[in-house]
Amino acid sequence: MADLFAWLISFxxxxxxxxxxxxxxxxxxxxxxxxxxxxxxSTRINRVVMPEFITQAVLFCFYLASRxxxxxxxxxxxxLFNIRLYRRRMxxxxxxxxxxMLSWEKKHRLIKLFYLVFTLFLSVFWMIYTSLDQ
Structure with a gap:
């Protein structure tokens, strides 16, 4: 049951x-x-960049903590890409x-969006697999 809650939190x-x-x-x-x-x-985007980076780091730490x-x-x-951007102040x-930089910024965020959709798909798959297994 705890594993199912972990998948819900990651979802x-x-x-x-x-x-x-x-x-x-x-x-x-x-x-x-x-x-x-x-x-x-730029003000609107810059306002949500750090919460995005922090949420990504929390998600990674959560996956490590939940094994x-x-x-x-x-x-x-x-x-690592977020850390690299932060260290280079980009x-x-x-x-x-x-x-x-508009085309690069859009491509960078589109790739990140597809990556997150893929990760979400995997998370939903494992959540369903975990709920059916119990």
Missing amino acids: FLLIVLLVLVTFQLMCLADLEFDYINPYDS HWIMALFCIPCL HLIDVTEIFN
Whole structure:
């Protein structure tokens, strides 16, 4: 039963990550179609970048603590990429460079979105498998 609760918690953490990345993509799309100015867009995105990084780290630590080693291994690439961005101070969007980096930022977040959807699929699969096993 505890294993099922662990999968539920990881499911909700993954949903939070998906919402944060989707919000960032929507802000970038609004900027691309000129619905929002660059200052507002970068402010909105920068406001949710650190919660996304922290949630990703908490999810990784949660998988380690609950001894789900395979899922923890799946979280390592995204976590290392986030750490690399943070150490190089590239995690925040600069207002003056936002149009030059727009395509890279969108690709980076789309890849992260597909990665999170894949991880969510695996989490749901293991949650169903665990509930049927008991």
